[in-house]
Amino acid sequence: MRFVDEFRDPDVITRTCSEIRRLADPKRHYRIMEVCGGHTHAIYRFGLKDVLPENIELIHGPGCPVCVLPMGRIDDGLSIAQDPNVIFAAFGDMMRVPGTQGSPLEHKARGMDVRIVYSPADALKIAKANPDKHVMFFAIGFETTAPSTALTLIRAKNDGIHNFSVFCNHVTIIPAIRAILDSPDMRLDAFIGPGHVSTVIGCRPYEWIASVENKPIVVSGFEPLDMLQSIVMLLRQLKAGHSKVENQYKRVVPWEGNRSALKAMAEAFQLRPYFEWRGLGFISQSALRVRDEYAEWDSERRFDVPGVRVTDPRAAQCGEVLKGVLKPHQCKLFGHECTPEHPIGALMVSSEGSCAAYFNYEHRKTAMVTLRPTA
Amino acid sequence: MRFRDTQIEMAHGAGGKASRRLVEGLFAPLLFPSSEEPLGDAAHFQLGSSSLAMTTDAFVVKPLSFPGGCIGELAVNGTVNDLAVSGARAETMVCTFILEAGLASNVLEAQVQAMADAARKAGVRIVAGDTKVVEHGKADGMYITTTGVGRLIPDLFLSARSVRAGDKVLLSGPIGDHGITILLARGELDLEANLTSDTRSVLPLVEALVKQAGPGVRWMRDPTRGGTATSLNELARDCGLGIALFEDQIPVRDSVRGACELLGLDPLHIANEGQFLAVVASEYAESALNALHATPGGEEARLIGEVRAAPAGTVLETTRYGGSRIVDMLVGDPLPRIC
Numbered sequence: 001m002r003f004v005d006e007f008r009d010p011d012v013i014t015r016t017c018s019e020i021r022r023l024a025d026p027k028r029h030y031r032i033m034e035v036c037g038g039h040t041h042a043i044y045r046f047g048l049k050d051v052l053p054e055n056i057e058l059i060h061g062p063g064c065p066v067c068v069l070p071m072g073r074i075d076d077g078l079s080i081a082q083d084p085n086v087i088f089a090a091f092g093d094m095m096r097v098p099g100t101q102g103s104p105l106e107h108k109a110r111g112m113d114v115r116i117v118y119s120p121a122d123a124l125k126i127a128k129a130n131p132d133k134h135v136m137f138f139a140i141g142f143e144t145t146a147p148s149t150a151l152t153l154i155r156a157k158n159d160g161i162h163n164f165s166v167f168c169n170h171v172t173i174i175p176a177i178r179a180i181l182d183s184p185d186m187r188l189d190a191f192i193g194p195g196h197v198s199t200v201i202g203c204r205p206y207e208w209i210a211s212v213e214n215k216p217i218v219v220s221g222f223e224p225l226d227m228l229q230s231i232v233m234l235l236r237q238l239k240a241g242h243s244k245v246e247n248q249y250k251r252v253v254p255w256e257g258n259r260s261a262l263k264a265m266a267e268a269f270q271l272r273p274y275f276e277w278r279g280l281g282f283i284s285q286s287a288l289r290v291r292d293e294y295a296e297w298d299s300e301r302r303f304d305v306p307g308v309r310v311t312d313p314r315a316a317q318c319g320e321v322l323k324g325v326l327k328p329h330q331c332k333l334f335g336h337e338c339t340p341e342h343p344i345g346a347l348m349v350s351s352e353g354s355c356a357a358y359f360n361y362e363h364r365k366t367a368m369v370t371l372r373p374t375a
Numbered sequence: 376m377r378f379r380d381t382q383i384e385m386a387h388g389a390g391g392k393a394s395r396r397l398v399e400g401l402f403a404p405l406l407f408p409s410s411e412e413p414l415g416d417a418a419h420f421q422l423g424s425s426s427l428a429m430t431t432d433a434f435v436v437k438p439l440s441f442p443g444g445c446i447g448e449l450a451v452n453g454t455v456n457d458l459a460v461s462g463a464r465a466e467t468m469v470c471t472f473i474l475e476a477g478l479a480s481n482v483l484e485a486q487v488q489a490m491a492d493a494a495r496k497a498g499v500r501i502v503a504g505d506t507k508v509v510e511h512g513k514a515d516g517m518y519i520t521t522t523g524v525g526r527l528i529p530d531l532f533l534s535a536r537s538v539r540a541g542d543k544v545l546l547s548g549p550i551g552d553h554g555i556t557i558l559l560a561r562g563e564l565d566l567e568a569n570l571t572s573d574t575r576s577v578l579p580l581v582e583a584l585v586k587q588a589g590p591g592v593r594w595m596r597d598p599t600r601g602g603t604a605t606s607l608n609e610l611a612r613d614c615g616l617g618i619a620l621f622e623d624q625i626p627v628r629d630s631v632r633g634a635c636e637l638l639g640l641d642p643l644h645i646a647n648e649g650q651f652l653a654v655v656a657s658e659y660a661e662s663a664l665n666a667l668h669a670t671p672g673g674e675e676a677r678l679i680g681e682v683r684a685a686p687a688g689t690v691l692e693t694t695r696y697g698g699s700r701i702v703d704m705l706v707g708d709p710l711p712r713i714c
Contacts, residue, residue: 001629013696047698092710109384340706341392361700
């Protein structure tokens with residue numbers, strides 16, 4: 001299969017791994033953060049840790065949109081959809097994420113009209129097909145998905161569709177990286193930069209990471225060979241004492257990003273002064289809201305939103321895991337109280353969440369004895 | 376393990392962990408508390424001098440017809456296959472129709488005709504039935520339940536408990552065709568693929584396998600809902616051993632792989648309706664594979680893995696370049712990953 005098989009070629013992977021071993025200084029321990037949840041998922045799915053030398057430690061970053069969403073936002077969104085005239089539409093990613101009274105899927109089982117959509121445009125289609133109902137699109141994602149939400153808002157306004165609104169939870173990646181770097185308990189050597197986000201924002205926004213923080217960053221694709229090549233590029237920089245922004249994912253990511261996508265975002269969204277991130281707390285100018293000109297299509301202005309703040313269960317250490325301070329299995333609840341079937345934190349829900357990825361693909365390889373049987 | 380979930384969710388019907396919890400935590404303890412065998416797809420019993428197997432299956436699928444098949448065909452093949460992988464030839468079948476008021480008669484007729492054709496092809500007689508009609512909006516057009524009785528194939532002893540380390544895992548053909556076909560046929564995704572459901576009776580393949588390698592066949596299962604991963608996890612749990620899979624040996628069509636890559640799904644979790652898995656003693660593995668290859672429809676059969684002593688109760692896949700990953704049961708319905 002084109003665009004997949006060539007990036008999973010066993011021979012090239014073996015050669016790249018030898019190159020990594022040649023470049024890695026055996027006396028040194030490397031801490032590399034993959035910012036994006038898609039990378040975390042790929043690392044576990046492809047068993048990449050098994051082919052890397054032990055002194056290269058991959059630390060999972062905050063780039064999993066459903067993981068960083070505080071529970072209060074889910075409760076707020078679901079509270080709007082308690083109205084039988086409201087249809088709750090969201091990506092499949094969102095469906096098992098727990099609110100205080102259960103996940104969207106559990107609400108659906110109790111009768112809420114919850115629809116899984118594959119794009120915000122599908123939610124708008126549902127609104128057109130159900131003129132007597134209101135369709136609320138529960139928007140999540142970094143800059144990857146924000147442009148499609150923006151275009152949908154623009155279309156809703158242009159087409160005069162009034163029974164549609166967006167509950168906007170879009171967040172931006174740069175402030176999250178800044179928060180990680182500002183965190184005192186975090187020591188990192190380099191970053192694997194997010195691939196899909198960068199198709200939209202390009203590579204320039206990362207320049208401060210290289211020039212001010214002196215950390216190399218390589219924007220990477222999601223296939224095994226992409227990630228291994230990115231690690232090679234990072235090791236070369238570290239060996240030479242460089243810190244640059246490099247683009248490994250050139251087949252998809254233009255250096256300048258996608259201007260039309262950025263333009264659509266600027267048209268439909270404005271920055272929120274601050275936004276709460278699960279685990280990272282309030283981060284200023286880190287999220288998007290619907291622009292005033294589109295207020296009619298903003299669920300938060302159209303409906304009464306309780307604005308609840310829900311603290312995570314005290315024993316859950318989602319924040320530490322999100323920041324990369326703890327490994328998933330080091331959380332007290334991991335694998336016992338918190339499993340993909342009964343998730344307590346969102347990191348255990350999304351397949352991009354580091355806990356779910358670790359649970360599904362990895363932990364029993366090493367922790368068979370302590371974790372069996374859980375049933 | 377008591378069933379503690381507060382309400383029934385779609386996940387309880389998806390064939391994964393939640394389904395298992397429901398069956399083992401609620402149905403089994405209340406309905407057949409004395410059963411000692413691990414739960415199989417079919418029950419075996421003796422009636423006079425005949426050794427028989429019996430199974431039942433309900434079919435709910437949207438849309439009713441899809442490329443390569445329809446609910447009527449599934450309803451017959453599904454039950455024939457459940458019996459086949461339990462080591463029995465389906466002989467007779469009874470069926471129940473739950474019809475939604477407003478269902479067009481020609482749609483119903485086409486489905487019943489498909490059942491008749493599938494039954495003839497599989498050599499099974501449909502001998503009795505029942506019909507119920509529910510209000511409009513309550514049954515996605517129609518649901519079908521079929522219950523089948525079959526005669527056990529002599530000298531075949533199948534049980535997860537007879538599986539031993541060193542045994543080989545066989546798969547009859549490419550996985551994921553049915554589940555992805557249905558997903559695309561629902562028309563909710565702007566994706567198209569040249570793909571058809573794999574629905575068929577697997578009995579001819581099972582018979583060919585048993586003829587060549589009968590004494591070496593230890594266990595069989597048709598990986599329907601929950602997919603190959605779920606069936607193999609059930610096996611790993613029931614036999615207390617580990618299953619090692621070789622990624623490069625698992626047959627998956629490019630169109631299925633492509634759809635899975637796009638949607639963030641794992642082909643090992645996707646439903647099949649015309650494939651089966653078999654565990655065969657290693658000395659019979661080659662003849663078993665040859666037997667499948669020599670049977671029409673079995674040309675793409677592969678040896679996809681082997682049973683190992685450790686890690687016990689776990690399915691572990693070796694990737695093409697030497698990494699490894701756990702292959703777990705499906706949790707709930709497979710949900711596409713977008714953001």
